[in-house]
Amino acid sequence: MNNALAVSVVIGAALGKRYFSTFDSAQKRALKLGAAISDTDKKLKAAQGVIR
Structure with a gap:
């Protein structure tokens, strides 16, 4: 769980x-x-008004 959070934070910061x-x-x-x-x-x- 901690590894997934760390990867998420790094990707979010980079993007x-x-x-x-x-x-x-x-x-x-x-x-x-x-x-x-x-x-x-x-x-x-x-223009259409003028044509009429």
């Missing part, structure tokens, strides 16, 4: 910074992508 920064970066990029899609949708609706 800690990269693991969380990877998901933080992915979240920021997803938010930017969502904003870009929303902006494009607004422009499309505006």
